[in-house]
Amino acid sequence: MAAGAVRRGGRSLPDFLPPARRSETYKASVAVAVGLAGGTGAQLEARARDHNLLIGQALAKANDIFVTWRLSKEVLTLDRFKRDFATEGSKNDFIAYFRAKIIERHRKEKISDVTRKNHFSTFNALYAFRPSIPFNTLTTDFADEFDAYLKKYIKSLNTRWGRHKDVKTYLALARKDRMKFEDPYQDFKNRDEPGKWKALKPAELEKLEAYYKLCGPRTVHRRVLCKFLFSCSSSLRLGDLKQIGQCTIENYELTFKAQKTYSKTLREMMLPLTRKALRYLQDAQEEEEQTGFYNYTDQYSNRVLCAIGKTLDIESRLHHHAGRETFATEFMRRGGKLEVLQKLLDHAKITTTMKYVHVDNDMKRAAIDHLNALDEAA
Numbered sequence: 001m002a003a004g005a006v007r008r009g010g011r012s013l014p015d016f017l018p019p020a021r022r023s024e025t026y027k028a029s030v031a032v033a034v035g036l037a038g039g040t041g042a043q044l045e046a047r048a049r050d051h052n053l054l055i056g057q058a059l060a061k062a063n064d065i066f067v068t069w070r071l072s073k074e075v076l077t078l079d080r081f082k083r084d085f086a087t088e089g090s091k092n093d094f095i096a097y098f099r100a101k102i103i104e105r106h107r108k109e110k111i112s113d114v115t116r117k118n119h120f121s122t123f124n125a126l127y128a129f130r131p132s133i134p135f136n137t138l139t140t141d142f143a144d145e146f147d148a149y150l151k152k153y154i155k156s157l158n159t160r161w162g163r164h165k166d167v168k169t170y171l172a173l174a175r176k177d178r179m180k181f182e183d184p185y186q187d188f189k190n191r192d193e194p195g196k197w198k199a200l201k202p203a204e205l206e207k208l209e210a211y212y213k214l215c216g217p218r219t220v221h222r223r224v225l226c227k228f229l230f231s232c233s234s235s236l237r238l239g240d241l242k243q244i245g246q247c248t249i250e251n252y253e254l255t256f257k258a259q260k261t262y263s264k265t266l267r268e269m270m271l272p273l274t275r276k277a278l279r280y281l282q283d284a285q286e287e288e289e290q291t292g293f294y295n296y297t298d299q300y301s302n303r304v305l306c307a308i309g310k311t312l313d314i315e316s317r318l319h320h321h322a323g324r325e326t327f328a329t330e331f332m333r334r335g336g337k338l339e340v341l342q343k344l345l346d347h348a349k350i351t352t353t354m355k356y357v358h359v360d361n362d363m364k365r366a367a368i369d370h371l372n373a374l375d376e377a378a
Contacts, residue, residue: 061085094133097179098123098170112257114239122166125150135174135181143188157191164190197321199329199358204314205232211312217287220296224304226284227293231323232330233277235344238298238320244281245292252278258346269346328356333363 065081102123106116129149143164150160168185212229215222227241240256247256254271284293296304298320305318316322324345331341342353
């Protein structure tokens with residue numbers, strides 16, 4: 001038995017305090033505590049040592065944070081301290097940093113629920129590639145090796161492009177948070193390809209609009225078409241369509257928080273609506289007696305659109321993503337300006353906007369006819 005240990009019923013009780021600091025009721029208090037906690041004295045001593053070790057590690061971690069910020073000569077706020085304390089290992093390991101940063105950005109509403117889900121998909125792919133990636137192991141070979149890994153499991157070039165884009169985003173954030181490492185994407189070109197979704201032809205769009213009017217209220221085909229045709233008339237993304245019940249409309253202007261944005265935070269955006277677009281939304285609101293569209297799952301809605309396309313002998317592939325493509329192409333067909341379309345589609349780069357515009361032969365002919373008319377009028 002350890003020197004100075006208390007005995008109870010033949011069992012040794014642990015020494016929690018040195019003799020000089022014990023009160024007259026010390027033995028009785030220890031006996032009661034041991035009884036409540038359960039276990040032998042030796043087990044309680046081991047448990048106490050473990051807890052003290054954890055406390056010591058936490059104090060050392062907190063002290064490291066204080067030292068780091070003091071040396072940086074920047075102000076350490078409570079939020080910054082809590083962030084640094086919660087991201088254990090993130091100062092050394094990119095995987096830990098990636099995960100912690102996703103959670104932090106979502107909590108601060110800098111990314112939407114949809115973006116959080118997509119970023120965690122990239123995180124899971126990165127974690128499967130390497131469960132631990134210390135910052136000092138990030139070399140120019142990393143991007144090529146990660147790309148080779150992705151090619152084994154992801155056929156879509158654009159999906160792989162998105163994975164690399166997400167990784168580069170969090171590497172940029174790590175550099176902003178004063179992490180030091182070599183740029184692993186310095187010599188890597190992240191390639192994508194034109195989207196597979198094509199705009200509907202004017203005649204096809206007219207067919208859908210006519211068929212929509214024939215569909216009975218609250219039928220599956222009318223519900224799915226209502227949301228799709230609204231997208232064709234408004235340019236709204238699928239994610240924003242699902243949240244439209246939380247938007248406000250005044251004087252044909254829709255104000256909403258964009259679910260996918262190049263801004264640092266989810267911001268309010270104003271989108272002017274055409275009268276046609278507003279009529280589709282009003283139809284949905286009146287028929288469903290709710291503020292937005294009736295939402296089926298994405299997969300089911302797309303199957304319904306495909307079935308409608310076959311029924312009407314529509315050649316173009318119907319898919320919810322084709323709605324924005326159709327709006328963009330029709331906007332330019334009717335004489336819209338590309339820089340205005342960029343703002344309507346909420347694109348950071350006009351090169352992205354150009355991918356949404358599909359110039360067909362009729363548009364080329366119309367452009368030449370317009371030039372001929374100008375020449376004849378001169």
